[in-house]
Amino acid sequence: MSLLEQQEVDTARFRAYGQVDPSITDAFRRLAGPRIQAARGGVLRAQGSANPAIYVLHEGWVTSGVVVAGGARQIVKIHMPGDMMGMPSFAGLTACETLQACTAVEASVVPFDAMARIFREEPALAAFLFLITQEERAALMDRLASVGRTGAINRVATLILELHKRLLAHRPDTGDEFEAPLTQEEIADVLGLTGVHVNRTLRALRARGIAEWRHGRLRILDRDALRGLGRIACRERGRHVDWINGPGSAPAVATSAA
Amino acid sequence: MSLLEQQEVDTARFRAYGQVDPSITDAFRRLAGPRIQAARGGVLRAQGSANPAIYVLHEGWVTSGVVVAGGARQIVKIHMPGDMMGMPSFAGLTACETLQACTAVEASVVPFDAMARIFREEPALAAFLFLITQEERAALMDRLASVGRTGAINRVATLILELHKRLLAHRPDTGDEFEAPLTQEEIADVLGLTGVHVNRTLRALRARGIAEWRHGRLRILDRDALRGLGRIACRERGRHVDWINGPGSAPAVATSAA
DNA sequence: CGACTTCTTGAGGAGACTCAAGGGTGGTGG
DNA sequence: CCACCACCCTTGAGTCTCCTCAAGAAGTCG
Numbered sequence: 001m002s003l004l005e006q007q008e009v010d011t012a013r014f015r016a017y018g019q020v021d022p023s024i025t026d027a028f029r030r031l032a033g034p035r036i037q038a039a040r041g042g043v044l045r046a047q048g049s050a051n052p053a054i055y056v057l058h059e060g061w062v063t064s065g066v067v068v069a070g071g072a073r074q075i076v077k078i079h080m081p082g083d084m085m086g087m088p089s090f091a092g093l094t095a096c097e098t099l100q101a102c103t104a105v106e107a108s109v110v111p112f113d114a115m116a117r118i119f120r121e122e123p124a125l126a127a128f129l130f131l132i133t134q135e136e137r138a139a140l141m142d143r144l145a146s147v148g149r150t151g152a153i154n155r156v157a158t159l160i161l162e163l164h165k166r167l168l169a170h171r172p173d174t175g176d177e178f179e180a181p182l183t184q185e186e187i188a189d190v191l192g193l194t195g196v197h198v199n200r201t202l203r204a205l206r207a208r209g210i211a212e213w214r215h216g217r218l219r220i221l222d223r224d225a226l227r228g229l230g231r232i233a234c235r236e237r238g239r240h241v242d243w244i245n246g247p248g249s250a251p252a253v254a255t256s257a258a
Numbered sequence: 259m260s261l262l263e264q265q266e267v268d269t270a271r272f273r274a275y276g277q278v279d280p281s282i283t284d285a286f287r288r289l290a291g292p293r294i295q296a297a298r299g300g301v302l303r304a305q306g307s308a309n310p311a312i313y314v315l316h317e318g319w320v321t322s323g324v325v326v327a328g329g330a331r332q333i334v335k336i337h338m339p340g341d342m343m344g345m346p347s348f349a350g351l352t353a354c355e356t357l358q359a360c361t362a363v364e365a366s367v368v369p370f371d372a373m374a375r376i377f378r379e380e381p382a383l384a385a386f387l388f389l390i391t392q393e394e395r396a397a398l399m400d401r402l403a404s405v406g407r408t409g410a411i412n413r414v415a416t417l418i419l420e421l422h423k424r425l426l427a428h429r430p431d432t433g434d435e436f437e438a439p440l441t442q443e444e445i446a447d448v449l450g451l452t453g454v455h456v457n458r459t460l461r462a463l464r465a466r467g468i469a470e471w472r473h474g475r476l477r478i479l480d481r482d483a484l485r486g487l488g489r490i491a492c493r494e495r496g497r498h499v500d501w502i503n504g505p506g507s508a509p510a511v512a513t514s515a516a
Numbered sequence: 517c518g519a520c521t522t523c524t525t526g527a528g529g530a531g532a533c534t535c536a537a538g539g540g541t542g543g544t545g546g
Numbered sequence: 547c548c549a550c551c552a553c554c555c556t557t558g559a560g561t562c563t564c565c566t567c568a569a570g571a572a573g574t575c576g
Contacts, residue, residue, distance in 0.1 A: 116385075119385040123378050130391065196535095451564075457525085
């Protein structure tokens with residue numbers, strides 16, 4: 001992977017915010033730490049492990065999940081390239097979530113001290129991390145609403161639309177058919193269902209000509225029908241970011257980057 | 259309410275982090291904006307409204323909820339005095355959550371510009387807001403696991419334990435019987451159940467001598483049994499906060515507060 | 517005291533789960 | 547190159563949790 005590609009991946013999440021001062025993404029690249037790899041099924045960081053770090057995902061998909069007594073697993077986030085991983089555990093002494101590879105994976109570890117440096121020296125980058133975290137929180141709220149208040153077919157439809165939207169943000173050339181390397185068991189753990197019932201639900205979507213999802217490959221056949229089934233209110237796109245580099249203050253990044 | 263009390267409430271969330279530099283909480287007090295009130299059932303801020311602000315809750319309980327197509331509601335957070343409210347909507351152009359009063363409520367609005375000022379001028383406070391948000395995210399992950407992967411009685415037990423723990427952090431003199439002013443319908447919307455089934459579940463807890471929750475008053479009778487039913491893994495208490503005011507840098511707050 | 521909300525309980529039904537077994541698919545090693 | 551193995555997908559039958567609908571009781575507020 002070329003250095004250019006690597007940088008593109010690293011900052012995908014920031015680019016999504018639109019007109020970002022380039023010095024912000026530059027600042028973030030300087031903080032990237034050592035690279036790590038994992039094979040499918042490998043655990044990058046287990047729930048309960050001490051001194052949790054933060055990761056940036058470069059290649060592959062990763063699930064973030066918590067385990068309840070009895071051994072059941074709930075996946076709380078599907079990470080795709082460009083995502084930051086493990087942040088919810090940052091406040092604690094031990095990790096509250098397990099990061100597990102869905103595919104072969106490449107990521108880098110953000111050194112623990114780097115976060116302190118960001119808040120001291122890169123206020124604009126800190127503000128972006130704050131906004132990204134709020135966005136993650138809103139996504140989690142939507143998932144909770146989906147699991148708590150809608151049926152199986154609605155949950156699957158919502159997930160398909162979410163995955164497609166996120167892939168599209170990352171790679172604008174994503175079409176209606178794309179790789180979505182999750183097993184039905186993993187989908188079930190995301191949606192609060194069982195693997196068997198996910199299978200039946202996917203069969204129903206296939207029979208109705210709405211979507212096909214087999215062997216890690218997802219094809220959207222009828223987007224309007226999917227949207228009709230997905231029950232979560234659409235958000236206004238766009239964000240308040242002006243305040244980060246806004247008027248009334250010296251450019252926040254420039255002062256410290258000098 | 260005296261000024262002293264008000265300050266105590268404002269900073270309860272920060273005190274929970276332990277040894278916090280007093281200048282941090284001082285800095286936060288200076289940002290408090292105009293006060294607002296609401297009666298039970300009143301909406302402080304509706305989902306979809308433009309230019310969402312952030313609130314600090316002083317008195318009473320508030321639910322934060324999202325609505326799915328069909329009219330069903332999922333409550334994603336129960337706010338108690340000292341909490342910051344509305345932060346997930348900060349990144350968006352419109353609010354993604356409705357803030358509704360469970361009781362008579364008093365709160366203050368944090369001016370929009372105040373957040374920008376925090377990140378520019380109060381890096382230690384910004385870091386605390388970041389940590390608090392990560393903690394909220396972890397709480398949401400636990401709720402999702404509870405709703406997605408456990409039965410009704412487990413969800414209710416988990417909720418009771420969570421409420422008790424949070425009240426205890428805020429008021430150490432909270433006993434095993436305390437005010438928990440939620441209707442069964444509201445509890446249902448938190449846990450992804452129906453009001454009818456919450457009623458039956460509470461009856462079961464009562465019949466087994468584990469807990470009583472009637473008319474907004476909650477009594478814990480058998481904490482061990484509750485813990486046995488609550489299926490979410492306990493977290494290590496304590497947090498990494500040293501890095502905020504840690505060595506190797508000038509005190510982050512002092513430089514800008516001068 | 518009256519209207520409204522909230523709580524309570526019953527009966528019946530639907531969606532999702534459990535258990536179980538067979539069939540594909542891809543990877544690995546001989 | 548083929549055979550085998552592990553994992554994943556698929557489908558059926560029966561069960562159970564939780565929902566829906568409904569109506570009455572209890573509590574609350576003006």
